[in-house]
Amino acid sequence: MSKPSGHMQLFLKGRLRHAMSDHEKTLLENIIDDVERLPDGTCILERGKLANRSTLLVDGFIARVIEDGGNRNIVGVQVPGDFVDLHAFALKRLDHDVVTVGPSMVAYVTHAALAEVVATEPHLTRLLWFSTLLDAAIHREWILKLEQLRAGERLAHMICELWHRLNFVDLADSHGFNMPLLQTHLANACGTTAVHINRVIKSLRSQGLLELNRGRVTIPDREALERYAHFTADYLYGHGTLFLDPRTEVETD
Amino acid sequence: MSKPSGHMQLFLKGRLRHAMSDHEKTLLENIIDDVERLPDGTCILERGKLANRSTLLVDGFIARVIEDGGNRNIVGVQVPGDFVDLHAFALKRLDHDVVTVGPSMVAYVTHAALAEVVATEPHLTRLLWFSTLLDAAIHREWILKLEQLRAGERLAHMICELWHRLNFVDLADSHGFNMPLLQTHLANACGTTAVHINRVIKSLRSQGLLELNRGRVTIPDREALERYAHFTADYLYGHGTLFLDPRTEVETD
DNA sequence: GGATAAACTTAACCTATGTCAATCGAGGCA
């Protein structure tokens, strides 16, 4: 219940944050309603429940989970700076659960405040909209990887993606990153089983492509891993990638 | 190049269209810039290309395609009434190609006109935003189905989804629907091969769950097919489903 | 510091699906 400050700093960092005016930045800071620390496994928003606020992930990891006949399935992963359930502003009810993985910190913004932004700040509205579509682009890449890659490549692809997304918000270093996802989670998100993901990790390890232990991911040679995973970062719309040309972007609307 | 009329009638039909005022409906009709008939296989918008207009699918089918080392992969399918690349308004460049499947008819809206809507019509803006998030919800369900269903169930799931989406816009009947997708397309969208999808079709056919020929899908017992596919329509946010309660929706914002 | 539980690891076996190769069938065209 502390009065917040600076919690929006990571929002769209590495992407379109530079297109945000100072006015817009402080506006976003000011509409934060509350900040909270949450333990591992907290369900922030439940499938089908009416939402009247949205959540920005400040620290930690969050998974989008769809339960289906006993199985928990991870259909998305969010990292700090992600407005994890901004979707719920336009959708009102989500089709999935939003759950912390590891201890996390979040900031809340009421939908009333967001409605005010939409009514008065068209440019900022477009940036908020953009951030939700970024998730959709990531979803599409997951579909692609599930359709055509084998388990090892899928895992490698996911690790590459996480590295880049964490790198946008300065949470990755040249050797890897920290991550609370267990092998079960990884298996889940890659559409395979814990047993098989373990086989695959063993193989990647032996090829010197990846090291994974106790919440730490080590990437000895990122370029090699990306090649192995058929990974290209374009779809993350980061600075310098094919899809985000800062000059064009700043001018538009 | 005909002056258009009525082409927006299917937009959000079966979903939140009832929340749209008459003013908003005519506004949408009026910002249509152009209407066009396109042959099979036309690429409406190419990955990475700067877009200055968005496309509403009026008639026919459209696939979202990501090419990757020779392979064309379908990561989404759109049906009439879908604002297929409204994403491109906020993203400016898409991560995938947008391609017609079978002869189609589309209507174009310039981004300048959309920017005007965002600047002056907050409620309509939210509805447009909503429609893009619907695609994201569908993407998530695809991820789920690719993660946990087997090929036969995946195909059945896709057919069920298409039936419901076409039903929203009155293009499905109680026995099935017409659809230009070939077995290759279906295989592609289900993350399997043409050979295997054929095996699977044969099996579904012999179980009396599905009939498929020359652009016509026949569903003898939809309930049985949905059970087989572990399908529930909630995630499509249609009237009467878990996630869209008209009363709540109309009031909000 | 030993007990306990959770996560990780390995092995043996089996099935779904990929791959390759051939054939069939329908529609378009000379």
Next chain:
DNA sequence: TGCCTCGATTGACATAGGTTAAGTTTATCC
């Protein structure tokens, strides 16, 4: 009418990955 092409279909074989079940390591807690 008969050729030609594209899509659908089938068969034989190879393999990635699922399943079950057992160990092993690591972390937690008294």
